[in-house]
Amino acid sequence: MNASTHAVSVSELTHHIKAILEGTFPSIWVAGEISDLSRPRSGHLYFTLKDETSHIRGVIWRGTASRLDVDLADGQSVFCFGDVEVYAARGTYQLVIRQVQLQGLGALQKRFLDLQAKLDAEGIFAAQRKRMLPRCPRRIGVITSQSGAAIRDFLQAASSRFRGVEIVVIPAVVQGPTAAASIVAAIKQAHRYAPALDALILTRGGGSLEDLWCFNEEPVVRAVAASRIPTVSAVGHEIDVTLCDMAADVRALTPTDAATRVLPDAKMFDRSVTELSRRLDRSMRQSIDSRRLRLNQIASRTGFRKPHEIVHLRSRYLDELDARARRAMFTKLRLDAAKLATQAASLSALSPLSVLTRGYSVTLDAVGNAIESTDVVNVGDTIRTRVHRGEIESVVKSLS
Structure with missing residues (x-):
């Protein structure tokens, strides 16, 4: 048998299958679960209609899809009414659907x-x-x-x-x-x-x-x-x-x-590092400039320009303070001495001893108390009489 004489092309075989399959099956309701739903920009709907053991590709053309009152989604259990067709370009069969009714969630979705x-x-x-x-x-x-x-x-x-x-x-x-x-x-x-x-x-x-x-x-x-x-x-x-x-x-x-x-975003890191480097450089320069200005201000002071001059000024000021202290101290001593002399003179004028210089005397008992009345002494008591120069000791012989 010559194979080239009896062989048919793939297209011919596919068209034979298409004619037999599409002529055998009339429009039919098929129950299954929607999976792998696709909505391209063309407006057609493509999905897989499956049960526990088998699946078939389903398609709803744009005109039919626009009239559907059902919002299809993966996992839905549906009843689909349509025709079995052979897609000759791929040699596969599919269900071209014209009506869809929901029957509840699919097993996997549940x-x-x-x-x-x-x-x-x-x-x-x-x-x-x-x-x-x-x-x-x-x-x-x-x-x-x-x-x-x-x-x-x-x-x-x-x-x-x-x-x-x-x-x-x-x-x-x-x-x-x-x-x-x-x-x-x-x-x-x-x-x-x-x-x-x-x-x-x-x-x-x-x-x-x-x-x-x-x-x-x-x-x-x-x-x-x-x-x-x-x-x-x-x-x-x-x-x-x-x-x-x-x-x-x-x-x-x-x-x-x-x-x-x-x-992390490497470009963002690079930008962050660059920005941080700029901020650090700016901060360091500002800090250096601030400290340089402060240093110049300190260096311009007299203490750094002419340090010995300050020592001399302070030494002279110390001498002036010492002289002022001495003058104040001596003045204070003189004033206190004069005041002390005045108070001594006043005290001396009031002293009983000053009265004794004018011929008066003071009689004291045995314990040194001044005798003001004869009631405090008895005959035979020893008494002392203090005069300007010395004391006289006597024995009382009579009281009057």
């Missing part, structure tokens, strides 16, 4: 909300538990897949932002059934490094709810919350919020954003 409520009640997501990232970390751990784009984006952003940091990449599986255990083991390993890590980043690129589900597993969320190292969760993109994002100390939107949040 698990997400139930676990969120449980952990929130325990305070795992409390703002009070959040820690500040170190301002200038020296060692950073990054938990991610070694082959993923996340680590390349992070390293590129880190290199352009700040180079003086050691980055330790801790490999982990970040998607699939083994991912949760792998991430928990990586977090434990991060705590065994010496010297200790200053910050820990858990990161991967975006994806559907299923792709990111390992970051919603309870063991992973608890490991992130229990980490002794300040932790940054950079899982997915801005629209992808995981429970790890809520449990981490800081949430970053992308791996690049994580590098921005953890690492």
Whole structure:
């Protein structure tokens, strides 16, 4: 058999499949859960419609999407009515949807909300538990897949932002059934490094709810919350919020954003150092100028220009004070002597001894008291009479 004679092209085979598939299935209602919803600027909606074991791509064209009264989101369980079509360009089949009805939350979304409520009640997501990232970390751990784009984006952003940091990449599986255990083991390993890590980043690129589900597993969320190292969760993109994002100390939107949040800005440091250098130089110059002016003022004083002149002036002033003190002292002595002489003369004039010089005398008893009356003496008592020059001792013979 000649293969070239009987072979069909890929396009022909695809068109045969398209004709058979689209002719076999009429318009149909399909129940499933929305995942990986995309809203490009064209206005079309692209998503995956899945159940527990299978999935199919779904598309809603712009005209139909504009008329929907349902606001679609990941995790919603829906009934979709449409036609099965083959996308010939890729050789895949898809469901072109014309109507959508909600049937409630999907299984994964419900698990997400139930676990969120449980952990929130325990305070795992409390703002009070959040820690500040170190301002200038020296060692950073990054938990991610070694082959993923996340680590390349992070390293590129880190290199352009700040180079003086050691980055330790801790490999982990970040998607699939083994991912949760792998991430928990990586977090434990991060705590065994010496010297200790200053910050820990858990990161991967975006994806559907299923792709990111390992970051919603309870063991992973608890490991992130229990980490002794300040932790940054950079899982997915801005629209992808995981429970790890809520449990981490800081949430970053992308791996690049994580590098921005953890690492200091080298350019800002350079500007700060330059500004501080200018301020220090300005302060030093002002201080030097101030001290030079003060020194010049001191140097211009007489004590530094003519030090001996001050000594001479002070010596002369001391001599003048000495002379004034002597004059004052002698004047004081003369005044006191004159005053003393005056008081002595007054005292002498009042003294009984002065009366004795004029012929008077004083009679005293045996103990030296002046006798003023005969009542104080008796016959036979010895008495003394004091005259101007000497004393006379007598014996009383009679009283009258």
